Amino acid sequence: MTSSHTMMTSIDDALETFEPSGWTPLAKAIQDATKDLSAFHGESNTNILFIVSDGKGMCGGNPVKAAKEIRDSNIQPIVNVIGFDVDKEGEAQLNEIAKAANGTFALVQHEEALEEQFEKAREIAEKWAGWKSESIQYIRDAKSKATVLLRAYGSETVDKNRRFRSNVKFALSYLSEKNDMDFGLSADLSGMRRDWSSRAGDIEDNVTSSFYDQRDRIFDQMREKIESKAEQNE
Structure with missing residues (x-):
């Protein structure tokens, strides 16, 4: 569940601790997100999920299948897949995950560009919150x-x-x-x-x-x- 305020706090906290780990268990990460957000039904909550990865070495599991499952769940998340300094193969893999989740896909090459993607998401959320009010x-x-x-x-x-x-x-x-x-x-x-x-x-x-x-x-x-x-x- 994400409001403009909580989104801003979460993004700032995430950026402070962001460090590529060199391995990407995407399937498990998506499954964990599905479990964590299961209490927040999409009809009454706005669930926003950011997936940031280099797209390499999926580390087991099937992230595309996991993306389809979270798409079809009652969470109804807005999925933003961000490829951080990815190669062509990683780009293709992450793009496939984004399509499976009915989400968006963006490429970034450095942390400043990553911040820009988060900022865009924050601005969009704030605009819609204002429109709603x-x-x-x-x-x-x-x-x-x-x-x-x-x-x-x-x-x-x-x-x-x-x-x-x-x-x-x-x-x-x-x-x-x-x-x-x-x-x-x-x-x-x-x-x-x-x-x-x-x-x-x-x-x-x-x-x-x-x-x-x-x-x-x-x-x-x-x-x-x-x-x-x-x-x-x-």
């Missing part, structure tokens, strides 16, 4: 605006229902006072008014609730897409 804030603002509109709609609907009840009640009272309506009809109309008002209130509640559910669903879907996109590119 801005995008989530944007949809939060949109959700807040939608909430304001929904509240305004609810208030307006309640007010219309209240005015309707008041107007009908006034009309019935007026007609009753003028003796233009018998008691039975007035009672029936009053009951109809109450029933209509109750149904209108229920419809208003259902519609408003549906709008709020739809707002939350759209917000959650957009957030998931943003987080998924960021995790794929960090």
